[in-house]
Amino acid sequence: MLDSDNAAFIQTGVSISLAACSGDRMPSMSRGLGCKLIDGGRQIAIFVKRSQSAELLENIRNSGRVANVFNLPSSNRTLQLKGDDAQIRPFDPADLPVIESHLPQFLEEVIPFGMPENMVRALLAYTVDDLVTVVYSPNAAFTQTPGPKAGDPLGTAA
Template sequence: MAAQGYATPTDDQETWREASPPPGRLPVHLVAFVQGGVAPILGVRGINGRPIVGSAVACRVREMSVLRLFLDCARNAPLLEAVSAGSAVAATFSRARDHRSIQVKAASALLCEAEPGDLTEIARQCAILSDELVDLGYTRSQAQAYVAFDPTCLAVVEFRPDRVFTQTPGPGAGAELRR
């Protein structure tokens, strides 16, 4: 990223071009970003055609190509129903300190079970985000409430991204990241 201390869409575009990931694989920097204590948001189209948005608590990447987002079952029931019915998905990952944001899209996703090690990784990512929020002026209790989740009520939404976009605020936001 640029030395100015904040992220820009141009930074995202340059970093993507320099990474040159193999077809079907995500670049290392993107994998690190989505697993680095960011705030993930998942959007789908509901059964009635209207948009539904939900907050995830973390994301794990498998095989450098499959994103696994963890969501609270109770708060996201309509969203999970839409995924189950075959909705396309759009996941946006935003970093609190500089608003760097990346969006990935896929034509469909699957509902899956949690795997060994997921809870440890979710807790690690939530701790990073919580500490960052405290650094930005949130109280510790506010930051912990923001990242709180019930480990007994997690759903896993899994998909392979078809397209990746920079959503970092500034000129060029919304541009697709391509080789």
């Protein structure tokens, strides 16, 4: 599903967000603090803050369906992945380095746009006991970089 180029891309200083819907189609979304590939990209782990994601996590528990967007501010390159088997797992402190290395990469991306560093640090601030991991198998990928190819599927859609 995910080629090596896109697999590398989603682990750079991208902005990450994750969405899921309720039974009556009401969506909810949260920012992700980092992304980890499992089993060579067959599965993806996204780290979110439980305190910000009650509705999102409830929706994932009920449906397992997620939409996950990665955007690199400096290039506008944007990728959306989707999955229908998302699960919520406790955060494993062994994954902390993923989050810790994502922040400086993201800062490097947005500071040239004039974003104050303290504001960006506040936006992505967390406590370890508030973290939770969402794991899913991507079964569809779409380029969302603005332009004529926006919305095109990258691989076989589910």
